[in-house]
Amino acid sequence: MIDAKIPAGDLADKWNNYKDSSKLINPANRKKLDIIVVGTGLAGSSCAATLAEQGYNVKSFCFQDSARRAHSVAAQGGVNAAKNYKNDGDSVYRMFYDTIKGGDFRSREANVYRLAECSLALIDQAVAQGVPFAREYGGYLNNRSFGGVQVSRTFYARGQTGQQLMIGAYQALMRQVSAGKVKTYTRHEMLDLVLIDGKARGIIARNLETGEIERHVANAVVLATGGYGKVYYLSTLAMGCNSSAIWRAHKKGAFMSGVSWIQFHPTCLPQIGETQSKLTLMSESLRNDGRIWVPKKAGDERVPNDIPEEERDYYLERRYPTFGNLSPRDISSRAAKERIDAGCGVGPMKNAVCLDFSKAIREQGRDKIEEKYGNLFRMYDKINGVDAYKEPMLISPAAHFTMGGLWVDYDLMTTIPGLFALGEANFSDHGANRLGANSLLQSCVDGYFIAPYTIPNYLSGELKAEKVTTDHPAFIDAENNVREQLNRFLNLKGHLSADHFHKTLGKLLYDKCGLSRTRKSLEEAIVEIRSLKKSFDHELKITGDEGVNSELEKAGRVSDFLELGELMCHDALQREESCGAHFREEYQTPDGEAVRNDKDFCYVSAWEWKGEAVEPELHKEPLVFETVKLTVRSYK
Amino acid sequence: MxxxxxxxxxxxxxxxxxxxxxxxxxxxxxxxxxxxxxxxxxxxxxxxxxxxxxxxxxxxxxxxxxxxxxxxxxxxxxxxxxxxxxxxxxxxxxxxxxxxxxxxxxxxxxxDLKIDRSAFDHIIQSGGYISASTGQAPESNSIPIAHEVTEAAFDAAACIGCGACVATCKNSSAALFTSAKISHLVLLPQGKLESADRVVSMVNQMDTEGFGHCSNTEACEVECPQEISVLHIGRMNYEYNKALALRK
Structure with a gap:
């Protein structure tokens, strides 16, 4: 059985107990230890910078041309913290409870409590770095509400909270580069993990400019490589987002958890054509003032503004009167899909719902709405050529955030000693559904406040470990495997592009392992994905050489997505309940609400790789609730 | 079409x-x-x-x-x-x-169309940050900052580092990029302390990287996707001259 190593003590004392008893390393010895951090988003940059401040030698890798471009920049709405600045009843415990409940009771109490606890220090840290959070006229920090909660605990910087936090973390990282404690490797992609004596001791990376394959050795490896929602091709993610680092670590022995728990964001721009590459996210904060509706009548061909008030169905306000338009994401997305499937969708492909600001503009005035969401309205106009001050936005659910990822213990260490996973790359804090504005929080908290305690705790045992160099046979083997795969891609004589396979896989997953799933759809998907993988292995066509070659980069990523997609289906198939974002149609109430099964499924599924097209092996980590009582999650 | x-x-x-x-x-x-x-x-x-x-x-x-x-x-x-x-x-x-x-x-x-913009990273490394290590931060509401000041700092911080300003400038100047960072940090009370060393160091780094002098044509503001104002360049020049004048 796998052990999460939760510290002893009352819930509120666990993290302090851990910090009080974790092992330390004296400053002189820190200089002797090297740490590789892959990924430079909020989790990666903050972790690399903080470890460097402590005195460790850090190598930081990213595939982008600058650390600042990691996809954390795209988070718009905000970051949660239990500061209770609004004096509206917030507290660490309440934030913990909202998050556990929001995750449909499928996350660890201890991890979630720590997340809420560390949220306080994060806001302090970000403000000290110069993050320009919104302020009231008196000069104090402002807050707004996000889905799934009844207090205002979301700090924000217009619609660019992720970008501004990212700039803070990036600048902290650049400061350490200039101090000589961090060396950055931009335009580098990790292609394998190197294990020596069962421990993570380095990576193989490809220089994306020169094509050179490089070996890098360290005493610990941190993966902060983000989520894999791009497996669906059409998603809110950046084009380069991928699962390759975590997937290759998985194939080296790190378990994966919650793999099929993917959040579909309810407020994205709908698909309008076949050549589309992206479903742009419109911040959830819009739901503070926008009302969501569809025509009451199926197949209504009128444009939204021509549909009179009494013929509109404000279905979230109708079904969930307490939370209304601020219902959590999984529930809002499913409710949208339900109406779209019922034929009430709007827009040219009938695949969208209306997000209407007319009431808010009438009550607050256009200026106020413009101040709050101006950049989002501008973005909407740019993409669609439509003025959303005058007619409703058309929105639709899209693949967004992966609650799943590498299994980690309380130390954020994977099942491979010395391999840590931070931020969206791990599975830990959000259970089966993430609440809005908890993603920025988790990546920052993992990187600034947790890993800088837990990694030294591990490294203290490594000071006396045998020195290894990149000449070790494990490095040579790993490098050879990487070269072999790249050569195979370049020499395939097929006729289909990597994008073709990616789009086919994405559509298949949307249909069969998307917002809702059934046993039948998942079993079909597994067969189809295996056959798609076979076709990929023979019919792929890559042009160009081993230098700068975006097609070669895509090929490796799509190959990994195909294997990961299959695991997602196994995970969704095995879990015969509905919880959070995982909605199995067989398990629902007559009025369409999810039915969780705590008797049989109150555990974390941790999957072990057993080989290509072989059933993965399931390990279970029971979820023990000492503080909260498991209840039916209701927002009605 | x-x-x-x-x-x-x-x-x-x-x-x-x-x-x-x-x-x-x-x-x-x-x-x-x-x-x-x-x-x-x-x-x-x-x-x-x-x-x-x-x-x-x-x-x-x-x-x-x-x-x-x-x-x-x-x-x-x-x-x-x-x-x-x-x-x-x-x-x-x-x-x-x-x-x-x-x-x-x-x-x-x-x-083809891919370029190396690491020179921008080097400019930030030369001083485009506030030296606040993790753990040092005071309570976030302990220093009130006027709404307008935060908004002005945000306007500067909105730069996405794309390089359009450099590409459009006839002198290939990085003045808009650099000055936006200087404005962002100098406007905030947290960033004032290091402002003199920061501006001198960042301006020197621009020269080292091979960027030209500001051409005063304001073409950069026209093409900036975030519509960063050239007034930041004015502030950078003011801060730079102030730093040199007050240098001990």
Whole structure:
């Protein structure tokens, strides 16, 4: 059985107990230890910078041309913290409870409590770095509400909270580069993990400019490589987002958890054509003032503004009167899909719902709405050529955030000693559904406040470990495997592009392992994905050489997505309940609400790789609730 | 619609490049400019040719990765827009479109439209930060900051580091990029303490990287996708001169 190593003590004392008893390393010895951090988003940059401040030698890798471009920049709405600045009843415990409940009771109490606890220090840290959070006229920090909660605990910087936090973390990282404690490797992609004596001791990376394959050795490896929602091709993610680092670590022995728990964001721009590459996210904060509706009548061909008030169905306000338009994401997305499937969708492909600001503009005035969401309205106009001050936005659910990822213990260490996973790359804090504005929080908290305690705790045992160099046979083997795969891609004589396979896989997953799933759809998907993988292995066509070659980069990523997609289906198939974002149609109430099964499924599924097209092996980590009582999650 | 493209193709940093012509039909006005290039690349793969390399990532205008000169303008014909947010409805059927990389001595071309912008990282490394290590921060509401001050700092901090300002400047100056960072940090009480050393160091680093002097044409503001104001350059000059005058 796998052990999460939760510290002893009352819930509120666990993290302090851990910090009080974790092992330390004296400053002189820190200089002797090297740490590789892959990924430079909020989790990666903050972790690399903080470890460097402590005195460790850090190598930081990213595939982008600058650390600042990691996809954390795209988070718009905000970051949660239990500061209770609004004096509206917030507290660490309440934030913990909202998050556990929001995750449909499928996350660890201890991890979630720590997340809420560390949220306080994060806001302090970000403000000290110069993050320009919104302020009231008196000069104090402002807050707004996000889905799934009844207090205002979301700090924000217009619609660019992720970008501004990212700039803070990036600048902290650049400061350490200039101090000589961090060396950055931009335009580098990790292609394998190197294990020596069962421990993570380095990576193989490809220089994306020169094509050179490089070996890098360290005493610990941190993966902060983000989520894999791009497996669906059409998603809110950046084009380069991928699962390759975590997937290759998985194939080296790190378990994966919650793999099929993917959040579909309810407020994205709908698909309008076949050549589309992206479903742009419109911040959830819009739901503070926008009302969501569809025509009451199926197949209504009128444009939204021509549909009179009494013929509109404000279905979230109708079904969930307490939370209304601020219902959590999984529930809002499913409710949208339900109406779209019922034929009430709007827009040219009938695949969208209306997000209407007319009431808010009438009550607050256009200026106020413009101040709050101006950049989002501008973005909407740019993409669609439509003025959303005058007619409703058309929105639709899209693949967004992966609650799943590498299994980690309380130390954020994977099942491979010395391999840590931070931020969206791990599975830990959000259970089966993430609440809005908890993603920025988790990546920052993992990187600034947790890993800088837990990694030294591990490294203290490594000071006396045998020195290894990149000449070790494990490095040579790993490098050879990487070269072999790249050569195979370049020499395939097929006729289909990597994008073709990616789009086919994405559509298949949307249909069969998307917002809702059934046993039948998942079993079909597994067969189809295996056959798609076979076709990929023979019919792929890559042009160009081993230098700068975006097609070669895509090929490796799509190959990994195909294997990961299959695991997602196994995970969704095995879990015969509905919880959070995982909605199995067989398990629902007559009025369409999810039915969780705590008797049989109150555990974390941790999957072990057993080989290509072989059933993965399931390990279970029971979820023990000492503080909260498991209840039916209701927002009605 | 159908477009006639002239695209800059270059093998390596040191090789000689040139404009190559392509005809692309079947373009929908709803496509983004980059999706139009995806379409062309898909067809190049079918023909067994190497694809056109270009930088792009978020495709929602915030990461700053994309950027090319389109008909001689950084990020194309619209203002306040990155290349990824430019849609084909801004072009006419049958039009000829010239596509080139952002050009500057400090931004060498890697291949086709991909360039090396690490010079921007070096400028930030030279002082574009507030020295606040993790753990040192005081309670966040302990220093009130006026609403207008935060908003002004945000306006400067909104820079996405795409390099359009450099590409459009006839002197390839990085003054807008650098001054936006200086403004962002000097406006906030947290950033004031280091302001003198920061501005001197960052301005010197601009020169080291091979960027030219500000040309005072204000072309950068016109092409900036975040509409960063040239007034920041004025502030940078003021801060720089103040730092030199007060230097002990």
């Amino acid at each position: 159908k477009l006639y493209l002239k695209v800059w193709r270059q093998e390596h940093r040191d090789s000689k490049g040139g404009m190559i012509s392509y005809e692309v039909d079947g373009i929908s006005e709803h496509m983004s400019f980059l999706e139009m290039l995806d379409l062309l690349n898909e067809r190049l793969i079918q023909k067994g040719e190497r694809v056109i390399e270009f930088d792009h990532d978020c495709r929602e205008g915030i990461c700053g990765a994309c950027g090319m000169m389109i008909n001689g303008r950084a990020h194309g014909p619209l203002t306040g827009t990155t290349t990824c947010q430019l849609h084909m409805r801004s072009f006419n059927d049958g039009e000829t479109v010239y596509i080139e990389p952002f050009r500057a001595t400090a931004f060498p071309v890697l291949r």
